[in-house]
Amino acid sequence: MARWGAFICDGTEVDAGSLAGEEVVVTTTLPPQPRELVCKLIGIWTRFDLDGGILIGAVPELVEQGLKESFRQAGLDPFRLVLVDLRGRDAVGKDREIKAALARARHLEPVAWTKAKAQQRVLIIGGGAAGLQTALGLRKLGLPVVIVEQEQNLGGRLTKLDGLCPWDEDPQGWIRSALEVLQRDSEVEILSASKPLALKGQVGDFTLEVQSPAGPITRRGGAVVLALGSTVRWPQSSGLEPGPHVVGLTRLDELTPIRLHYKKVAFLLDVDGLGSRLGTLSALRSALRIKDNWGSEVHILCRNLKVDGKPLESMYRKARDRGVVFFKYEELPRATEQREKILLQFKDPDLDNVVVDEAYDLIVLEEEILPAGEDLGRAWGVLQPANVHLYPVETNRKGIYMVGGCRDEMDFPGVIQDGTIAAGEIGALLGQGVLIYEEDRVRVETEKCVFCLTCVRLCPHQAAEIDLVKEAAFINPAACQACGMCAADCPAQAIDYKAYDNEGILAQLEMGGR
Amino acid sequence: MRIVVFCCENSAYQAARQVKLPAELDLIRLPCGGRVEVLHMLRAFEEGADGVLVLTCQEDNCQSLHGSARARNRVDYAREILQEIGMDPERLQWHPVTSNMGPRFQKIVADMIEGLKASA
Numbered sequence: 057m058a059r060w061g062a063f064i065c066d067g068t069e070v071d072a073g074s075l076a077g078e079e080v081v082v083t084t085t086l087p088p089q090p091r092e093l094v095c096k097l098i099g100i101w102t103r104f105d106l107d108g109g110i111l112i113g114a115v116p117e118l119v120e121q122g123l124k125e126s127f128r129q130a131g132l133d134p135f136r137l138v139l140v141d142l143r144g145r146d147a148v149g150k151d152r153e154i155k156a157a158l159a160r161a162r163h164l165e166p167v168a169w170t171k172a173k174a175q176q177r178v179l180i181i182g183g184g185a186a187g188l189q190t191a192l193g194l195r196k197l198g199l200p201v202v203i204v205e206q207e208q209n210l211g212g213r214l215t216k217l218d219g220l221c222p223w224d225e226d227p228q229g230w231i232r233s234a235l236e237v238l239q240r241d242s243e244v245e246i247l248s249a250s251k252p253l254a255l256k257g258q259v260g261d262f263t264l265e266v267q268s269p270a271g272p273i274t275r276r277g278g279a280v281v282l283a284l285g286s287t288v289r290w291p292q293s294s295g296l297e298p299g300p301h302v303v304g305l306t307r308l309d310e311l312t313p314i315r316l317h318y319k320k321v322a323f324l325l326d327v328d329g330l331g332s333r334l335g336t337l338s339a340l341r342s343a344l345r346i347k348d349n350w351g352s353e354v355h356i357l358c359r360n361l362k363v364d365g366k367p368l369e370s371m372y373r374k375a376r377d378r379g380v381v382f383f384k385y386e387e388l389p390r391a392t393e394q395r396e397k398i399l400l401q402f403k404d405p406d407l408d409n410v411v412v413d414e415a416y417d418l419i420v421l422e423e424e425i426l427p428a429g430e431d432l433g434r435a436w437g438v439l440q441p442a443n444v445h446l447y448p449v450e451t452n453r454k455g456i457y458m459v460g461g462c463r464d465e466m467d468f469p470g471v472i473q474d475g476t477i478a479a480g481e482i483g484a485l486l487g488q489g490v491l492i493y494e495e496d497r498v499r500v501e502t503e504k505c506v507f508c509l510t511c512v513r514l515c516p517h518q519a520a521e522i523d524l525v526k527e528a529a530f531i532n533p534a535a536c537q538a539c540g541m542c543a544a545d546c547p548a549q550a551i552d553y554k555a556y557d558n559e560g561i562l563a564q565l566e567m568g569g570r
Numbered sequence: 571m572r573i574v575v576f577c578c579e580n581s582a583y584q585a586a587r588q589v590k591l592p593a594e595l596d597l598i599r600l601p602c603g604g605r606v607e608v609l610h611m612l613r614a615f616e617e618g619a620d621g622v623l624v625l626t627c628q629e630d631n632c633q634s635l636h637g638s639a640r641a642r643n644r645v646d647y648a649r650e651i652l653q654e655i656g657m658d659p660e661r662l663q664w665h666p667v668t669s670n671m672g673p674r675f676q677k678i679v680a681d682m683i684e685g686l687k688a689s690a
Contacts, residue, residue: 117584141587148593156596445580445633452635516635539634540605544644556601561610564598565574565617 058107060161063097065113068142070150081106090119094126101132108136108164110157114143128169128492135167135497135555152567159567163560170495172534174260175278176486177202181252181264182429184212185227186460186471187283188234191244193479199486200243202275204266208249210235212285213306213461214468227468245275255280255436258519258535259455260491278486279455281478282438284429286461291327294421296391301398301416304423305335308342311418318352318418322400325358325422327388334465335422336362340371342420343380354380355414357389357402383412391419425465433458437518449478453518454535455485493533497554498543502528504550511542511551571683572596574614575623578603578641580633581669582625588672592679603627604637611648611662621661621682625675628666638666660685 062075062083075083082104086093101109115123124134140157142150176199180187183205191201209215214227238244253265253272260278288306296302303311305323323339325331336358343354356375361382363369376382389402397415404412433439438451440458449457459474460466466474485491500511505528511520512529519535520542531542531551543553573595577583583599591597596619600606603626614622624645632638645664652659665678 114587116587143587144589144591146590146593149591149595152594152596156598439635441635442630443633443635444631514636514640516637537634539602539637540600541602541634541637541640544605544607545640553601553605556605558607558609561598561600562613564596565610565614565619 058162059104061101061104061106061109063100063109063111065093065111065115068113070112070142070154075154086111086113090122094123097123098126098130098132102130106136107166108138108161110138110140110154110161112140112142112154112157115139115141133167133169135494136164138164155567156564159563160560163557163563165554165557167497167554168495169492170533171490171492172260174486174489174491175262175276176200176489177275177277178279178281178482178486179262179264179275179277180204180281180283181432182212182281182283182285182460182462183207183210183246183248184283184285184460184471185214185231185234185468186285186462186475187212187281188231188238189472189475190281190283190457190459190478190482191238191475192234193476194482195238195241195244197479197483197487199483200245202245202247202264202277203238204250204252204264204275205246205248206251210246210248230468247273247275252432258532259453259485260534262455279457279482281482282429282433282451282456282458282462283460283475284427284432284462286465287426287428288423289426290423291421294324294327294388294391296324296398296419296421301393301396302419302421305338305342305420306423308420318346318350320353320414320416321346321350321355321418321420322398322414322416323354323356323358323420323422324389324400325356326360327422328424329359330424331359331362331422332425332465333362333364333368334425334467337368337371337467339420339422340368340375343375344371344378347375347378347380352417355383355416356380357383357385357400359385383407425461427462427464429462433462449474449481452516454537457481491534493536494538495533497533497538498531498536498540499552499554500529500531501550501552502526504548505529506548506550508547510545510547514545515542571621571686572619573621573623573679573682574598574617574619575625575679576600576603576606576610576641578626578632578638581627581631581671582667582675584669585625585667585671585675588670589676591676592683595679602634602637603632603641604634606641606644608644608648608651611645612651615652615657615661621663621686623678623682624662624664625667625678626664628668631668658689660689 059081060079062080064085066088127134138157138161178201180203183203211231250266250268256263264275383404385402389400392399399415403409440451440463457478459478460471517537519532521530523530540553543551576598626638626641629638642664649659
């Protein structure tokens with residue numbers, strides 16, 4: 057006979073007598089303060105050696121999470137505590153909720169917990185600013201790192217930007233000092249001119265195969281950070297080709313040595329209608345520097361400026377004060393080459409659509425910024441969709457993170473922020489060197505599995521694996537995020553999800569009906 | 571009038587807790603919309619439900635990426651079964667509800683009750 061406890065939060069108008077039954081060995085009222093509530097609950101649970109319990113009251117999500125975590129730390133199974141939230145219910149509704157919870161509770165099975173040793177080393181793929189900042193953050197937390205960079209030198213795109221770098225900060229200086237710190241550190245391994253080949257394993261124990269100049273090598277780590285940066289694409293629809301008078305915004309600084317030729321410069325933004333905040337920021341900063349350094353006449357042509365918030369807005373105003381001229385266009389300007397100049401012809405809707413003809417010595421074209429390394433992410437089953445649950449740096453796979461330009465277009469401060477956040481999250485995950493997870497919450501019954509691989513294909517967290525020895529699917533408990541999709545879709549009904557099994561769900565339906 | 575609502579605990583279940591609920595409403599809490607099966611929906615009718623709702627996240631905001639979409643597809647499938655056996659498919663509906671959409675949750679339930687009363 058199972059031993060149950062009924063816990064009623066203070067202030068919940070529930071008659072404790074109605075809960076009395078053979079199985080309920082203790083009924084008690086809990087104080088409203090979360091801390092005291094948890095202490096009393098766990099104290100009584102342990103003293104009466106309960107098999108399970110129901111907690112009745114208003115339990116907001118955060119309290120629920122804290123409660124479950126406390127249970128785990130006390131060595132108890134949080135899935136054996138059924139929460140009954142009565143907010144918004146009248147007397148009849150309360151009764152239904154409690155009955156349904158009791159029905160569900162009777163079907164709960166204990167869930168076993170595992171403490172598994174986890175690798176603490178972190179594998180960072182990409183040695184640009186995002187990767188370096190993640191490494192710095194992780195070293196502060198005491199975790200060793202491996203940085204894999206496919207180029208000879210670390211630093212990524214930032215090292216190639218020169219005097220016209222679009223940020224106030226000194227990114228090259230930042231890169232230099234970051235590298236100084238990291239290169240001196242014996243717990244940092246830098247593999248440059250190396251290409252990641254394959255990734256195996258799951259959170260806590262990944263194995264990365266790397267093609268290094270010395271041949272293929274492998275490294276193990278508990279987490280993986282993808283800091284692959286971004287690439288740019290030339291906007292074909294502009295009708296312009298890179299040449300002596302046309303240059304991409306990200307390559308503008310390469311022209312610094314021959315700057316004196318350009319008396320009149322136009323920035324052409326937003327060509328494909330895909331213009332970005334980063335492009336606007338970069339154009340404004342570059343326009344100001346061209347004004348200061350070259351003394352040229354500068355025009356900025358755009359569909360709409362992407363100014364979000366005060367820093368960009370004030371930069372826009374500053375540019376106007378310094379004499380930068382802004383034009384808007386709806387139809388893409390027509391470009392023709394004319395005696396060492398490029399002639400742009402366009403209509404500005406704010407100027408009553410009068411046709412504007414201007415000849416420029418240099419056109420700076422905003423390229424489209426795209427995340428790099430998408431094929432690598434795809435090969436490893438890693439997605440970073442714009443999803444609130446994963447925002448900002450998590451991915452669909454536990455223990456794999458995406459930072460910087462490969463997840464979203466961002467400026468230097470954004471990249472630094474990303475790296476810091478990822479380091480913090482990984483520190484929380486691997487800091488103790490152990491992973492705690494439910495071992496058998498979602499489990500494949502090997503004898504029922506027909507090896508159809510439905511779960512392997514559909515698992516959004518890449519937790520369903522193939523066990524060739526048993527010829528059955530296997531849900532990796534460390535990687536499983538317990539959504540239950542596999543249990544719902546398994547054609548052979550071979551997957552059992554303990555906390556939300558069919559019996560428990562159907563018992564709730566039966567209870568309400570009678 | 572019994573309404574059974576299958577809720578994703580990340581969204582619709584949170585929304586439900588912000589508003590007053592009709593007495594004869596049963597909330598079935600699920601870890602993700604993707605956990606709901608056709609069996610569950612049909613069994614709810616078997617157990618006397620007048621209407622069944624499957625309320626999950628917005629499709630782009632599902633913690634399990636495509637759990638919400640799968641729930642919607644299964645509801646579509648179950649509605650075909652209802653049609654085939656001569657039941658009004660409107661008695662089973664899927665809607666996306668985010669965790670801060672208490673009033674929307676309330677409205678979906680109220681609309682369903684009203685629709686059921688009208689067709690009774």
